Amino acid sequence: MSRTLIAGNWKMNGLRESLSQVEAVAAAVGGGEASVTALLCLPATLVALGRAAAADSALRIGGETCHPNAKGAHTGDISAEMLADAGASHVIVGHSERRADHGETDSVVAAQASAALRAGLVPIICVGESLAEREAGQTLARVESQLAGSIPDGVGAGDFAIAYEPIWAIGTGKVANTDQIAEVHGAIRAWLAGRFDASGAETPILYGGSMNPANAAEILAVPNVNGGLIGGASLKADDFLSIYRAAI
Numbered sequence: 260m261s262r263t264l265i266a267g268n269w270k271m272n273g274l275r276e277s278l279s280q281v282e283a284v285a286a287a288v289g290g291g292e293a294s295v296t297a298l299l300c301l302p303a304t305l306v307a308l309g310r311a312a313a314a315d316s317a318l319r320i321g322g323e324t325c326h327p328n329a330k331g332a333h334t335g336d337i338s339a340e341m342l343a344d345a346g347a348s349h350v351i352v353g354h355s356e357r358r359a360d361h362g363e364t365d366s367v368v369a370a371q372a373s374a375a376l377r378a379g380l381v382p383i384i385c386v387g388e389s390l391a392e393r394e395a396g397q398t399l400a401r402v403e404s405q406l407a408g409s410i411p412d413g414v415g416a417g418d419f420a421i422a423y424e425p426i427w428a429i430g431t432g433k434v435a436n437t438d439q440i441a442e443v444h445g446a447i448r449a450w451l452a453g454r455f456d457a458s459g460a461e462t463p464i465l466y467g468g469s470m471n472p473a474n475a476a477e478i479l480a481v482p483n484v485n486g487g488l489i490g491g492a493s494l495k496a497d498d499f500l501s502i503y504r505a506a507i
């Protein structure tokens with residue numbers, strides 16, 4: 260799999276009729292090895308159907324969260340093993356919406372990332388500061404403490420991805436500027452080098468937050484940006500494919 264990853268996050272959007280968008284992305288991505296990995300992380304109800312819609316294509320399908328445990332009495336939750344069984348290859352963990360809506364702490368996120376690895380999935384571990392933290396000059400400290408708390412012990416640098424998603428840029432149309440992105444991605448890369456030595460260069464670092472066809476090329480050209488995690492603009496095949504093509 261390529262280190263460059265263009266990932267969609269459909270969040271709580273999508274009915275079976277939306278599978279036509281998955282089919283359109285799959286048809287455009289095609290089969291065979293690509294220089295950029297395309298991934299759509301879908302609501303749990305659509306993972307198996309999405310996998311079937313993307314059959315014979317290099318498009319990967321992922322989940323949006325997972326429980327730390329493989330199975331058990333956790334009503335409404337979904338395990339990494341279930342996502343893998345449905346055909347997922349990746350799972351997002353620690354998205355700021357999960358951290359806010361479900362009180363998921365760094366240690367929960369680390370356990371979810373471990374679960375993903377146990378099930379053979381690639382975890383995409385999300386970090387990012389709030390507007391108040393940015394205005395207080397705490398951005399790098401916040402992101403570094405999330406990295407320290409959310410990346411599990413024993414993981415290899417090439418086994419997971421990081422997504423930097425400034426909370427104030429998510430779904431707001433306010434995209435971080437290239438200086439802000441470069442600063443945080445550079446700090447994440449330096450942190451990874453401190454934890455993993457030279458292999459810290461292998462971890463894809465994705466940017467997320469109001470990425471769209473108009474700003475994708477500029478963002479993807481920023482040093483240490485190895486792809487994107489795209490919300491709203493991933494719901495339409497044409498928009499997602501424009502971003503994917505900007506990465507190739």
Ligand code: 13P
Nearest residue numbers: 268429430468469490491
């Ligand atoms: P938007 O692209 O809609 O801002 O969402 C970003 C995001 O949260 C992806 O995980």
